[in-house]
Each structure stands twice: as C-alpha cells, then as structure tokens.
Amino acid sequence: xxxxxxxxxxxxxxxxxxxxxxxxxxxxxxxxxxxxxxxxxxxxxxxxxxxxxxxxxxxxxxxxxxxxxxxxxxxxxxxxxxxxxxxxxxxxxxxxxxxxxxxxxxxxxxxxxxxxxxxxxxxxxxxxxxxxxxxxxxxxxxxxxxxxxxxxxxxxxxxxxxxxxxxxxxxxxxxxxxxxxxxxxxxxxxxxxxxxxxxxxxxxxxxxxxxxxxxxxxxxxxxxxxxxxxxxxxxxxxxxxxxxxxxxxxx
Amino acid sequence: xxxxxxxxxxxxxxxxxxxxxxxxxxxxxxxxxxxxxxxxxxxxxxxxxxxxxxxxxxxxxxxxxxxxxxxxxxxxxxxxxxxxxxxxxxxxxxxxxxxxxxxxxxxxxxxxxxxxxxxxxxxxxxxxxxxxxxxxxxxxxxxxxxxxxxxxxxxxxxxxxxxxxxxxxxxxxxxxxxxxxxxxxxxxxxxxxxxxxxxxx
Amino acid sequence: xxxxxxxxxxxxxxxxxxxxxxxxxxxxxxxxxxxxxxxxxxxxxxxxxxxxxxxxxxxxxxxxxxxxxxxxxxxxxxxxxxxxxxxxxxxxxxxxxxxxxxxxxxxxxxxxxxxxxxxxxxxxxxxxxxxxxxxxxxxxxxxxxxxxxxxxxxxxxxxxxxxxxxxxxxxxxxxxxxxxxxxxxxxxxxxxxxxxxxxxxxxxxxxxxxxxxxxxxxxxxx
Numbered sequence: 193x194x195x196x197x198x199x200x201x202x203x204x205x206x207x208x209x210x211x212x213x214x215x216x217x218x219x220x221x222x223x224x225x226x227x228x229x230x231x232x233x234x235x236x237x238x239x240x241x242x243x244x245x246x247x248x249x250x251x252x253x254x255x256x257x258x259x260x261x262x263x264x265x266x267x268x269x270x271x272x273x274x275x276x277x278x279x280x281x282x283x284x285x286x287x288x289x290x291x292x293x294x295x296x297x298x299x300x301x302x303x304x305x306x307x308x309x310x311x312x313x314x315x316x317x318x319x320x321x322x323x324x325x326x327x328x329x330x331x332x333x334x335x336x337x338x339x340x341x342x343x344x345x346x347x348x349x350x351x352x353x354x355x356x357x358x359x360x361x362x363x364x365x366x367x368x369x370x371x372x373x374x375x376x377x378x379x380x381x382x383x384x385x386x387x388x389x390x391x392x393x394x395x396x397x398x399x400x401x402x403x404x405x406x407x408x409x410x411x412x413x414x415x416x417x418x419x420x421x422x423x424x425x426x427x428x429x430x431x432x433x434x435x436x437x438x439x440x441x442x443x
Numbered sequence: 444x445x446x447x448x449x450x451x452x453x454x455x456x457x458x459x460x461x462x463x464x465x466x467x468x469x470x471x472x473x474x475x476x477x478x479x480x481x482x483x484x485x486x487x488x489x490x491x492x493x494x495x496x497x498x499x500x501x502x503x504x505x506x507x508x509x510x511x512x513x514x515x516x517x518x519x520x521x522x523x524x525x526x527x528x529x530x531x532x533x534x535x536x537x538x539x540x541x542x543x544x545x546x547x548x549x550x551x552x553x554x555x556x557x558x559x560x561x562x563x564x565x566x567x568x569x570x571x572x573x574x575x576x577x578x579x580x581x582x583x584x585x586x587x588x589x590x591x592x593x594x595x596x597x598x599x600x601x602x603x604x605x606x607x608x609x610x611x612x613x614x615x616x617x618x619x620x621x622x623x624x625x626x627x628x629x630x631x632x633x634x635x636x637x638x639x640x641x642x643x644x
Numbered sequence: 645x646x647x648x649x650x651x652x653x654x655x656x657x658x659x660x661x662x663x664x665x666x667x668x669x670x671x672x673x674x675x676x677x678x679x680x681x682x683x684x685x686x687x688x689x690x691x692x693x694x695x696x697x698x699x700x701x702x703x704x705x706x707x708x709x710x711x712x713x714x715x716x717x718x719x720x721x722x723x724x725x726x727x728x729x730x731x732x733x734x735x736x737x738x739x740x741x742x743x744x745x746x747x748x749x750x751x752x753x754x755x756x757x758x759x760x761x762x763x764x765x766x767x768x769x770x771x772x773x774x775x776x777x778x779x780x781x782x783x784x785x786x787x788x789x790x791x792x793x794x795x796x797x798x799x800x801x802x803x804x805x806x807x808x809x810x811x812x813x814x815x816x817x818x819x820x821x822x823x824x825x826x827x828x829x830x831x832x833x834x835x836x837x838x839x840x841x842x843x844x845x846x847x848x849x850x851x852x853x854x855x856x857x858x859x860x861x862x863x864x865x866x
Binding site: 457491494496497509510511512514515517518520523531534535537 | 652
Binding site: 331332334335337338341342345346348351352354355358359361362363365366369370372373374376377 | 809859
C-alpha cells in the first residue's frame with residue numbers, strides 16, 4: 193500500500209512539466225534557507241566559539257570540513273535511493289535527478305578533501321596524509337567522477353543515465369567495503385591513526401554552529417541538485433511541446 | 444494452426460519516445476510477414492523487439508517457439524573459418540537437427556569455402572554465411588532484417604527458396620525489406636511500420 | 645544451458661589462441677613491471693622484498709585491465725552479442741562464461757608465473773603460498789569487476805579512460821587484503837583473516853556482478 197502510494201507519487205513527479213514546476217518553486221526557498229543557516233552558523237563559528245587551546249583559530253575550518261564530509265556521504269545515499277527508484281520504476285525525471293546529485297556530491301567530496309588538506313598542513317605538517325578517512329574520501333571522489341564520466345560519455349542521455357544508475361548502486365555496495373578495507377590498511381601500517389578531531393570531547397559551544405552549518409549544507413545540496421536537474425531536463429527536452437507551452441505562458 | 448508469434452500494442456521507446464506506432468501482429472506456422480516502412484521508421488527496431496533483444500516498453504510480445512534472428516550483422520566471427528562459425532551456431536543452439544556444415548554451405552552457394560576465415564568473405568558471401576547459420580540451427584520463427592541486402596540476383600532467389608522451404612516446414616518468417624518483394628507461393632501479409640511523430644506525447 | 649556455455653567458452657578460448665600474441669600480453673606486462681621496477685628503485689633485496697606483494701598485485705591488476713576494452717566490444721560490433729538474448733539460454737550464464745574465459749586468459753597466466761616473479765623480487769619463501777592463494781582468490785574478482793566496468797562503458801566511444809576510472813575504486817579492497825595478507829605472511833604472521841575477507845569479497849562479487857553486468861549489457865545493446 194505504502195509502496196503503491198510512493199509509486200503513484202513518483203509517477204506524478206515523473207511528468208516533466210510537474211517536475212519542472214516543483215524545481216522552480218522549491219529551489220529559491222532552499223537557497224534562502226541555506227543562506228540563512230550558513231549566516232547563523234558562520235557567525236557562531238567565527239565569533240562565538242572560543243579558540244582551541246592547542247590549535248588556535250585554525251580548527252574553525254572544521255565547521256566547513258565536517259558538514260562537507262557528512263554531505264559527501266549523505267549525497268551518495270540520496271543518489272543511490274534515487275537510482276534504485278529510477279531503475280525499478282523507470283522514471284525519467286528521477287534518473288535526471290540522480291545524475292544531478294552526482295556533481296554536487298563530488299563537489300562536497302572535493303571540498304572535504306581540500307579543507308582536510310588545508311587543515312592537515314598546520315596540524316600534521318603535510319598537505320596529505322594517508323589517513324583512513326582522507327583516503328576513502330579520495331576514492332569516493334573517483335567514484336563520483338566515474339559516475340559523472342559515464343553519464344557524459346553516452347550520446348543517448350537516457351541510456352547514459354540508466355547505465356550510470358547501475359554504477360551508482362554498485363558503488364553503494366562498494367563504498368562500505370572500501371571504507372572498511374582502508375581503515376584496516378591504515379591501522380596495519382601506522383598503528384594508531386592520527387585523527388583530526390582527536391578523542392577529546394567536543395566543547396559544547398561547538399555544537400550549534402556545526403548543526404546550523406550541517407542543515408545549511410543539506411539545503412544547499414537540495415537546491416543545487418534541483419537546479420541542475422531542471423537545467424538538464426530543459427536542455428534535453430528543448431524541442432518538446434511542453435517547453436514551447438511554458439515559454440508561451442511566460443512570454 | 445498454432446500461433447507462433449504474437450504482439451499486442453507493442454512498441455519500443457528510445458530516449459523516452461516510442462520509436463514506432465504500436466504494432467499488433469499474430470503469426471501462425473506457414474505464414475510470412477513482410478515489414479515495410481521508410482528509412483528510419485523502425486523496421487530494425489521492430490525485428491529486434493520481436494527477437495527479444497529489446498524489451499517492449501509498452502504492450503506485449505509473445506514467442507511460442509524458438510527464434511532465429513539474422514540482423515544487419517551476420518553474427519559471425521571473422522577470425523574463425525566458416526565451418527567453425529557453423530559448428531559454434533549448432534552447439535550454441537544445442538541442436539543436431541539441422542544440416543551438416545558442407546550441405547548448409549553448398550545450399551547457400553559457399554561450397555568449398557568451409558576452411559576460409561569469415562573475414563575473407565565478401566559482403567554478399569557473409570550474408571550467405573548468415574543464411575547458412577539458419578540452416579544448421581533450425582528455428583520455427585525466422586526474423587530476417589533486410590535479408591536481400593548486398594545479395595546478387597542469384598542470392599535473392601536463394602533467399603526466396605529458403606523462405607519457401609521454411610514456410611513448408613510450418614515455420615514462420617518475419618522479414619523487413621525496402622527493395623525487393625519476396626516471391627513466395629502465396630503473397631505474404633505486409634505490415635507498414637510508421638515512425639512515431641515526436642512531441643505528440 | 646551447459647552446452648551453450650561450453651560452446652561459448654571453447655569459441656572464446658579458440659579466438660584467444662588464434663590471436664596468440666595478444667593472449668601473451670598479460671604475461672609480458674607482468675614481467676615488464678617486475679623487471680622495470682628494480683631498475684627504477686635499485687636491486688636491494690630488502691627493499692624489493694618489501695614491495696614485492698604490491699608489485700605482483702599491481703602487475704596482475706594492470707594485466708587484467710589490458711584485455712577489458714576488448715571483452716564485449718568485438719561481439720557488439722560483429723552482432724554476436726545480441727544473439728545472447730535471442731536463444732533460450734539465460735544471458736547471465738553467458739556473461740559468467742565470458743568472465744570466466746577472461747580470467748583463464750588474463751588471470752591464470754599471471755598465477756602460473758607468479759612464483760617466478762616472487763623469486764625475482766626476493767619475496768620470502770614462507771609468503772609464497774599466501775601469494776598464490778591471494779592470486780587464486782583475487783584474480784577472479786578482478787575479472788568480475790573488470791567485466792562489469794567493461795559492460796558499463798560498452799555503449800560509449802571513449803571506453804578505455806573511463807574503464808580505468810571505474811575499475812580503480814572497485815579493486816581497492818582486493819588490493820589491500822591481498823597485499824596485506826602476503827606482507828603478514830612474509831613477516832611470519834597468519835594471513836587467515838586477509839584470505840577470509842578476500843574470499844568473502846569473491847563470494848559477494850560472484851553473486852552481484854553477473855546481475856549488474858547483464859543489466860548493463862542489455863541497456864547498451866538497446
């Protein structure tokens with residue numbers, strides 16, 4: 193029953209004009225929400241939270257690094273759920289949405305790697321360490337790039353999206369394996385891993401900015417994904433009737 | 444007469460658009476169907492759909508007997524000899540009821556070329572080897588995509604003769620053609636494939 | 645079904661033998677790596693012994709990658725691939741057969757010559773058994789995930805670059821558990837945990853990869 197309702201819901205979403213309208217209405221709200229959350233979060237992060245007694249101010253990059261890392265992984269989960277829906281029910285707009293999620297997820301992964309590397313320089317004295325988390329993030333980035341590359345390599349966009357959706361699901365099985373094996377590998381090779389966050393308890397004042405930033409980043413993911421999906425849909429359907437009608441309406 | 448092949452409102456979509464208007468057909472043993480249509484109307488797509496290579500995106504396709512499909516490509520390995528290709532076909536379809544290699548090759552006019560690698564054959568000869576594959580591994584339903592393409596007059600007559608034999612065995616044939624009408628004992632039915640007009644849906 | 649699978653396997657192997665030179669490529673590749681690396685890092689036995697597990701495995705990986713571009717493409721181009729969906733045989737059985745022949749052609753030669761490579765790199769004798777076991781369990785995984793990547797990229801025209809990007813994340817766990825196991829054995833520890841995990845990966849790959857590969861091939865011939 194629930195499945196049936198879900199299916200009907202998704203099929204309604206599957207109609208390109210409805211989907212386009214939804215994206216257009218939803219995206220400004222998500223962007224606004226992101227800006228608000230990010231403003232509050234950054235204010236807390238930069239002005240309210242006291243400096244760390246060891247790391248000084250440099251640890252503040254954490255408020256970007258950690259939400260980005262979470263979102264890099266969350267994006268993959270969202271993308272995989274969308275891919276499963278797209279493959280099972282063959283809904284084109286969901287395929288497009290899945291493919292729109294990949295570059296955004298890749299951007300967060302890259303952001304996480306870049307901030308981690310920037311943070312690593314003062315902390316470890318090196319831009320790169322073969323730390324378990326950084327290494328699996330790097331592999332995750334390549335998984336995202338593979339999905340994007342595969343989608344882009346097909347002339348038939350629909351076919352490319354469906355093939356890439358299979359790859360997304362393969363990656364869902366693969367990522368935990370990579371994570372586990374890399375963790376195993378680093379513990380074998382270096383004894384204890386150097387951790388960015390350490391084992392020490394987080395200062396309670398660090399929590400609000402972290403939460404605000406995390407919510408903001410999630411909203412931004414949604415907004416960017418919907419915008420990308422809408423653009424992709426418009427580009428693919430540019431010769432279809434519903435777009436002509438749409439342009440007619442707005443003109 | 445037993446129905447061998449049946450479709451109901453079957454079509455195939457590419458990039459979200461149906462390639463051709465939905466097709467209803469029903470084919471019994473001993474019947475032939477000629478698929479006609481302009482270039483790009485979806486004749487090949489329809490035949491691949493009937494063969495099971497493509498899945499119907501709407502409607503149904505039912506096959507009640509083994510199928511053999513001969514497409515634009517003869518599905519032979521250039522590095523293997525004609526004989527080896529035929530041997531593979533026979534084993535792959537797990538049948539021993541077809542013609543022997545030498546008889547099949549003689550029937551399609553390739554007698555004495557059994558040891559030649561398929562890559563050394565001319566385009567017409569390759570088509571003939573494709574026809575020989577149909578003979579070593581018999582199937583009740585033949586789906587032939589442009590069987591007359593790149594064949595000489597003699598070859599076209601050969602196709603007609605093979606079609607008549609296949610229908611005589613109570614087999615059925617679906618073939619697409621845009622040049623030549625097959626000359627059979629009874630005039631075959633014709634199906635006109637219409638290209639789906641984009642933007643309608 | 646067994647008859648069809650064996651027919652396909654025989655034909656694949658016959659074709660591989662007919663291209664004798666190409667079938668030797670994995671071996672030539674293995675030894676190119678084994679010879680070039682000591683020339684690059686120096687002939688010190690200790691250094692070579694410590695990098696030997698990784699070297700043999702990276703060579704095996706690249707050797708398996710070599711033939712992937714041609715795993716399904718020739719069949720797509722001469723029309724034999726679409727015939728897989730015409731007959732009564734399940735296409736998945738044929739996919740498994742094709743992956744098995746890929747392993748026979750690229751994996752087995754590497755396994756057979758691995759002891760020689762290990763000797764040239766001064767791998768301790770007590771690690772040789774583990775090396776062989778990891779290759780025996782691990783190279784089929786390489787063929788499986790490689791075949792999947794090859795099927796996914798079949799419909800594209802720039803398969804080879806994409807192929808390596810897709811394969812690389814999928815083989816990370818294989819590489820880690822295999823080389824970790826060999827290193828452990830070389831240092832006198834038990835490699836059972838590594839081998840067990842590797843076997844689990846193989847089981848997982850054998851269960852899931854044929855499904856995904858068949859689905860990907862189907863989409864690509866449509």
